Amino acid sequence: xxxxxxxxxxxxxxxxxxxxxxxxxxxxxxxxxxxxxxxxxxxxxxxxxxxxxxxxxxxxxxxxxxxxxxxxxxxxxxxxxxxxxxxxxxxxxxxxxxxxxxxxxxxxxxxxxxxxxxxxxxxxxxxxxxxxxxxxxxxxxxxxxxxxxxxxxxxxxxxxxxxxxxxxxxxxxxxxxxxxxxxxxxxxxxxxxxxxxxxxxxxxxxxxxxxxxxxxxxxxxxx
Amino acid sequence: xxxxxxxxxxxxxxxxxxxxxxxxxxxxxxxxxxxxxxxxxxxxxxxxxxxxxxxxxxxxxxxxxxxxxxxxxxxxxxxxxxxxxxxxxxxxxxxxxxxxxxxxxxxxxxxxxxxxxxxxxxxxxxxxxxxxxxxxxxxxxxxxxxxxxxxxxxxxxxxxxxxxxxxxxxxxxxxxxxxxxxxxxxxxxxxxxxxxxxxxxxxxxxxxxxxxxxxxxxxxxxxxxxxxxxxxxxxxxxxxxxxxxxxxxxxxxxxxxxxxxxxxxxxxxxxxxxxxxxxxxxxxxxxxxxxxxxxxxxxxxxxxxxxxxxxxxxxxxxxxxxxxxxxxxxxxxxxxxxxxxxxxxxxxxxxxxxxxxxxxxxxxxxxxxxxxxxxxxxxxxxxxxxxxxxxxxxxxxxxxxxxxxxxxxxxxxxxxxxxxxxxxxxxxxxxxxxxxxxxxxxxxxxxxxxxxxxxxxxxxxxxxxxxx
Numbered sequence: 001x002x003x004x005x006x007x008x009x010x011x012x013x014x015x016x017x018x019x020x021x022x023x024x025x026x027x028x029x030x031x032x033x034x035x036x037x038x039x040x041x042x043x044x045x046x047x048x049x050x051x052x053x054x055x056x057x058x059x060x061x062x063x064x065x066x067x068x069x070x071x072x073x074x075x076x077x078x079x080x081x082x083x084x085x086x087x088x089x090x091x092x093x094x095x096x097x098x099x100x101x102x103x104x105x106x107x108x109x110x111x112x113x114x115x116x117x118x119x120x121x122x123x124x125x126x127x128x129x130x131x132x133x134x135x136x137x138x139x140x141x142x143x144x145x146x147x148x149x150x151x152x153x154x155x156x157x158x159x160x161x162x163x164x165x166x167x168x169x170x171x172x173x174x175x176x177x178x179x180x181x182x183x184x185x186x187x188x189x190x191x192x193x194x195x196x197x198x199x200x201x202x203x204x205x206x207x208x209x210x211x212x213x214x215x216x217x218x219x220x221x222x223x
Numbered sequence: 224x225x226x227x228x229x230x231x232x233x234x235x236x237x238x239x240x241x242x243x244x245x246x247x248x249x250x251x252x253x254x255x256x257x258x259x260x261x262x263x264x265x266x267x268x269x270x271x272x273x274x275x276x277x278x279x280x281x282x283x284x285x286x287x288x289x290x291x292x293x294x295x296x297x298x299x300x301x302x303x304x305x306x307x308x309x310x311x312x313x314x315x316x317x318x319x320x321x322x323x324x325x326x327x328x329x330x331x332x333x334x335x336x337x338x339x340x341x342x343x344x345x346x347x348x349x350x351x352x353x354x355x356x357x358x359x360x361x362x363x364x365x366x367x368x369x370x371x372x373x374x375x376x377x378x379x380x381x382x383x384x385x386x387x388x389x390x391x392x393x394x395x396x397x398x399x400x401x402x403x404x405x406x407x408x409x410x411x412x413x414x415x416x417x418x419x420x421x422x423x424x425x426x427x428x429x430x431x432x433x434x435x436x437x438x439x440x441x442x443x444x445x446x447x448x449x450x451x452x453x454x455x456x457x458x459x460x461x462x463x464x465x466x467x468x469x470x471x472x473x474x475x476x477x478x479x480x481x482x483x484x485x486x487x488x489x490x491x492x493x494x495x496x497x498x499x500x501x502x503x504x505x506x507x508x509x510x511x512x513x514x515x516x517x518x519x520x521x522x523x524x525x526x527x528x529x530x531x532x533x534x535x536x537x538x539x540x541x542x543x544x545x546x547x548x549x550x551x552x553x554x555x556x557x558x559x560x561x562x563x564x565x566x567x568x569x570x571x572x573x574x575x576x577x578x579x580x581x582x583x584x585x586x587x588x589x590x591x592x593x594x595x596x597x598x599x600x601x602x603x604x605x606x607x608x609x610x611x612x613x614x615x616x617x618x619x620x621x622x623x624x625x626x627x628x629x630x631x632x633x634x635x636x637x638x639x640x641x642x643x644x645x646x647x648x649x650x651x652x653x654x655x656x657x658x659x660x661x662x663x664x665x666x667x668x669x670x671x672x673x674x675x676x677x678x679x680x681x682x683x684x685x686x687x688x689x690x691x
Contacts, residue, residue, distance in 0.1 A: 088534075102514055154549060180550060184581035185518060188588045193553040216507070 001116055002026045002044055006036030006062060007051040007078065016049065019105050020112065033057025040066055045073050046116045049108075052079035052090065060093045067094035074115035078103075087183070106171065106217035113168040130166040131210060131223030133202065135159065144202060154179070155198050162198075162211070162221040171218035195219055234410040238403025242396070249395045253388045261381035265356075268374050269336070272358055275305050276334075276370045283362055291368070292318050306341070306357060306371035314367070324369050326359040334360040341373060354378040413442040417449060429457045455530070462528025470520050474513060481509040519649040522581075523656045532575040532660040537690065540572040540612055543580055544604035551587040551602075558591060561599040570604055572612050573690045574661045582657040585650040586616045586683045593620035598677055610689035611663070617670050619680040628667040654685060663687035 003025045007013040010031065017027040028045070030036035034056045040048060048066075052059040063075050077095040079086060087098045097111050128135040134143045140156060142149045151159060157179050162170060172191040176182055199211040212220045283291040288309075295307045299320040308319035316322070325339035341355040357371025416434055423431035432453060433446035488502030526532060548564035555562035572579070583602075590600045598619035607613050623631055632655040651665070658665045663686050670680020 104511065180546065182546070182580050182584075183577050184584055185515065186584055186588065188554060188591060190550055190554050190584075193557045194550075196557070197553055216504075 001046045002028065003112065003116075004028050004030065004036065004039055004045040004048045004073075006030045006033065006039075006048065006054065006059070008032055008054045009051070016105075016108065019109070023109060025112075025116075033059070033062045036062050037065055040071060040073070043071075047112050048073050048075045049112065050075055050077055050095070052077060052086075060089060063090075063093045063095050076108075076111055076115055104216075106169065106214075107173065110169040110171045110174060110217055114165050114170070114174070117165065117168060128160065128163045130163045130221060132206075133159075133163065133210060133221075135163055142202070144206060149201055151198075151201060154194070155201065158194060158198055159202065162219065166221045166223060169214045169217045169220050174218070232407055232411045232414075234407035235403065238399075238407050242399040242403055245399055246392075246396060249392060253392055257384065257388055260384045264377045264381050265374075268356060268372055268377055269358075272305070272356065272370055272372050275303075275372075276358060276360065276368070279307075279368060279370065280360075280362070283364075283368075288317070288362070288364055288366055291362075291366075295319060304372060306355065306369075306373065308369040308371075310367040310369075312365035317366070319369070321369075321371070324359060324367070325355070325357065325371070326369065334358045338374075339371075341371075341375075417442075417446060420449060420453075424453060429453065429460060458530060459528050462524065462530075465524065465527070470517065470524070473520055474517055477509065477513045477516060481506060481513060484509060516649065519653060523649065523653050526578070526653075526656040526660045529660060531662075532578050532657065535574050535661075536576065537571060537573045538576050540570040540579075540614075541566050541568050541604055543576065544570075544583070544602060544614060547580065547583045547587060548602050550584070551591065551600075554587075554591050555600050558594075559596040560591065560594055562601070563599070564602045566602070566604040567606065570606060570612055571690055572687060574687060575657075578657045578660070579685075579687075582654040582685055583614055583616075585654050586614075586685065589650055589683070590616050590618035590620070590681070593681070594618040595620065595677055598680075599671075606689075607686070612687045612689070613684055614687075615682060615684040617680060617682045619670060619677050621677070622670055622679045622681045623667060625669075631667070632665060651683075654683075658685055658687070661687050 001024070003020055005013050005016055005027055007016070007029070008031055013029050017029055020027050028039055030039045033054045036050065037057065050059045050062055059077060059079070063077070066073070066075070075095045077090040077098045078101060079090065079098070080101045090098050096115055099108060099111055126136070126138050128137065132144050137160070142151055142156070142159060158175065161175065161179055175191050176186065195211065199209070203209040203211055210222055212222055214220050279291060279294060282294040292309060295309050295318050298305065299307050299318070306321050308321050308324050309317040310324065311317050326335050326337050336356070336358050338354070338356045340352040343351050343353055345351050353373055353375035355371050356374050357369055359367055359369040361367055420431045420433045432450045435443050435446045435450070437443065485502070485506050488497060488499060488506070491497030491502070492499045544564070544566045548566065552562045587600070587602065594600055601617045603613070603615045605613055632651045655665045666684040666686060668682045668684070670678065670682045672679045
């Protein structure tokens, strides 16, 4: 997996690069927007991490140029601008996800992971299958080892998201954003409670727990 | 000296331009008056002279030069105001009231008109020149006849008119100029007030305001607009400064704590004591806490500074309340709290959906945090009788004493009995900021009273203005 990091803060880029390399990604760094476009032009990247404010060409311009040229590589925007309006501008420019600085590395990792794997499940599927777990997206049923699991609508959405990102860490913020579509920062453990309910439904009575808690990051659904 | 500055001013230049146009119009007007009055006087004198000439010519036709001579002698000594002169073929004077003709061209075909000066001797023996006008004609016998009139009086009349018109012209220019100076001074002074304010603000005095004279004219309008703009700028500046101060102040202590903890961990690690990994983990948690506080303070400060929440849209508040109910119901059940939601369907609201969601989440967070097991939390969304949208959360926790209710919405204020709970004391301040930035308000009241041995509980209501 190759990642292109377009970021003018060299130290931040080095730290990011280091962490992602440790996680098994191959990283290429471009120090400004123009260099980023040149590097992106060579192709072969699975994810691009683009800083919003950069010299020469800013992040929005870079992403717009890429999309205009038909480059569909998933883009994660990084920005110190965290207002909702900024997110909207970023996503409209063609970015796939948005992360506000300062961020936890686990959060970045989880989002990069989610973006890098998303492309593989591009085809429109009617069923999802993760290990013993099977989800029918048409009649909205879930089975584990052939046994039907009764889920509330939101629990279904939550599990669907986890299944689409099976094997990856998914953070609480990502769940609130993607499942509930809210972008605020809950003070208490609201998301944890929903996860634990879901866990009790899909794991209780089975010999093995599929829904794992990842310390310091969030959750992961293992096959 | 104010004059050069005045001359440079736009109103004064405009005044000059209008004055020039006005002067041109006045000249045309005065010219017409001149022609209509002075011209008329001359025409009348000419007509009189012509008539006299005709009557003399009639006498000549009837009785020849002798009769004419006779008539002239009679008339010259009479009361008639005319001047006569009859010359023979050779230009020699036959008779008349003047000695020689003012018209040199004796042989001219005539009639020849001439305006001339008549030299007379007045009672005191002094020579006086009087204006006169006359016409000379050749008679059929070759004689020349001159008939004139003393027009000194009517000329004087014309001169008076001319003088009056000249005076009027001068008056037009003087009055116009004076009026122009006055008007442009007035306008310049109004402008100067605004210019002074702009300069003062540019020099750093954000309190400077333009004077509104209450005349409801465009200057007042401009002054009011300028003042509104300055109010807003001042509020924004104040808000930003306040935010900066708050962030600096509020983050200093957690950062100091974080630093101290890392320092201790470092010393411990050097001495081979303690677990560096554990220390790092704690530091990470601390750093996350600082970031959370930072984000909350920043969000509050930005909302307060902006005055109005950004990105407002119309959306379904009932749906939002249901989402929040669904999100928090699980937490309630998890903690052993009875949760209920009463949400009136299809409540429309205009505002920033994310901020309002965050505010509701904060209120629910608080309710769940402070309500002991076995208690109840209730979320309601409805429209009040005055049309406001009300989100309310009632809990059966210990409540907030009336004396403290105003205080708990301030940043970082935490009541003594809540110190053991996690949090920074920013939740309600953010709700308050969200309410204010939507033109709404936050109300704290006593909850349902005693409930299962607990209480009296708290009722937190977020009221947002009706959608227009």
